[in-house]
Amino acid sequence: MIDHIVAKRIVPVVVLDDAASAEPLAEALLEGGLDITEITFRTAAAEESIRRIAARFPEILLGAGTLIDEDQVARAKNAGAVFGLAPGLNPAIIRKAREVGLRFSPGVMTPSDVERALSLDCKLLKFFPAEVAGGTAMLKALAGPYSHTGVKFIPTGGISSGQLESYLKLPVVAAIGGSWMVDKALVNAGKWxxxxxxxxxALAAAAAAR
Structure with a gap:
């Protein structure tokens, strides 16, 4: 999973209000060359959207985001998600993800968060909210004491296309979590x-940033 994410370096963060949009969205992403997506559990349509994409597009590395309780973890896994993410670090959620066999990346923001994650054997971490938490300057600071552990970050939150290169040039960044290419307004308007x-x-910019 990590190799797949690092190869593409972009994880689109998708909020779907209607599960009927799931399949055309997946097709649009695949047409653009991206076979990874994160469907967030912020709406009632999330679980069914994951189920539809998993059934029709098994080639997509399908994630479930904003997993903030154990029930959501189980539902995401049962629907077909391969990996999960959360905005924060909750040991109970990590344990549940391992119990059901869902690869999981908790959210971190501080050195203490990173150390807690490492103590729980989590090395691919969501850095959230990226821009508010200090952006690339904060990631450079975190890289100093922790990069030797093998930890990698997926910064998410407030990142625009114009900032993509500055993040991806950091060795400690595995990929960017972004929503600009799957903006909710575009999805709801069906602008595939x-x-x-x-x-x-986005993929071209990510490739150029290597």
């Missing part, structure tokens, strides 16, 4: 070709 275009642009 625009999502495809933005996805291609």
């Amino acid at each position: 070709s625009e999502i495809t275009r933005l996805t291609r642009e």
Whole structure:
């Protein structure tokens, strides 16, 4: 999973209000060259959206985001998610993810968070909320004492396409979690070709940042 994410370096963070949008969205992302997505559990449509994408597009590395209770973890796994993420670090959620066989990346923001995650054997971490928490400057600071542990971050939260390169040039960053290419307004309007275009642009920028 980590190799797959590092290869693409982009994880689109998707909020779906209607599960009927799940399959055309997946097609738009695949058309743009991206076979990874995170469907957030912020709406009632999340579980069914994951189920639909998992059934029709097994080639997509499918994640479930904003998993903040154990029931959501179990539902995400049962629906077909391969990995999960959370905005914070809750040991009970990590234990539940391991129990059901869901690869999991907790959210961190501080050195104490990182050390707690490492103590729980979590090394691929969501850095959230990235821009508010100090952005690339904070990640550089965290890299100093922790990069030798093998920890990698997926910064998410407030990142725009124009900031992608500065994040991805940091060795400690595995990938960017972003929503600009799957903006909720574009999804709700069914602007799939625009999502495809933005996805291609993001992947090209990510490749150039290597």
